[in-house]
Amino acid sequence: xxxxxxxxxxxxxxxxxxxxxxxxxxxxxxxxxxxxxxxxxxxxxxxxxxxxxxxxxxxxxxxxxxxxxxxxxxxxxxxxxxxxxxxxxxxxxxxxxxxxxxxxxxxxxxxxxxxxxxxxxxxxxxxxxxxxxxxxxxxx
Numbered sequence: 001x002x003x004x005x006x007x008x009x010x011x012x013x014x015x016x017x018x019x020x021x022x023x024x025x026x027x028x029x030x031x032x033x034x035x036x037x038x039x040x041x042x043x044x045x046x047x048x049x050x051x052x053x054x055x056x057x058x059x060x061x062x063x064x065x066x067x068x069x070x071x072x073x074x075x076x077x078x079x080x081x082x083x084x085x086x087x088x089x090x091x092x093x094x095x096x097x098x099x100x101x102x103x104x105x106x107x108x109x110x111x112x113x114x115x116x117x118x119x120x121x122x123x124x125x126x127x128x129x130x131x132x133x134x135x136x137x138x139x140x
Contacts, residue, residue, distance in 0.1 A: 021049045023072040026113055027063040028120040030082055032097050033127055036060025039096045040084030042123065044111060045104040049074040056084075077112045079104035080123060091138040097125050099135075 026044075030037040038058040045051045052073035054062035064073045081104040084097035101107045111120055 018067075020067055021074045023052075023066050023074055024113060024116040025063075025070065025072040025118070026052070026116070026120055027054075027061065027118040028111070028123060029060045030056055030062065030123045030125065031060060032125040034124075037082070037084060037097055037125065039086055040082055043081040043083065043104065044073050044078045044113070045081065046074050046076060046078045056082075072116065073113050075113050075115070077110050079107070080109040080111050081107050082109070082123060082125060085135075088134065091136055093135045093137060094132060095135060096132050098127060098130060101125055 028042075030040070030042060036058075037056055037060050040056045041053055042056060042062045042064070043051055043053045044064060050066050052064040052066040054064045056062045063070050065071060066073055081102055082097055083102040084095060085099070085102060086094040086096060088094055101109065109123060109125075111123065113120065
């Protein structure tokens with residue numbers, strides 16, 4: 001009996017966690033000039049935890065993953081990158097959104113995650129008068 005009680009107390013003090021930061025389920029949508037962005041990836045970059053990412057579907061929606069599929073992201077306000085570069089060949093990339101959004105340091109984007117949600121505030125991008133283009137990455 002004492003051994004059972006000791007085991008229960010020990011397991012209660014250790015907790016049931018996986019040793020990783022707490023994550024909450026998060027889904028959302030990326031818009032560009034008010035319309036769904038139908039290609040790319042979202043990356044949420046916390047300063048003190050592993051980044052979360054999610055593939056953008058044709059309707060602009062994504063679900064974040066940090067360790068296992070759809071396990072979400074850590075709480076807080078974090079910088080965001082939206083990489084919408086489609087590799088057409090070894091030397092050509094079609095950009096479905098401006099390249100500045102592909103890096104969390106230059107995107108100017110953040111998201112606030114304060115609990116599980118299937119609809120965080122939309123991540124809104126703009127071409128600012130530009131349009132999708134194909135970049136030739138071969139050196140000249």
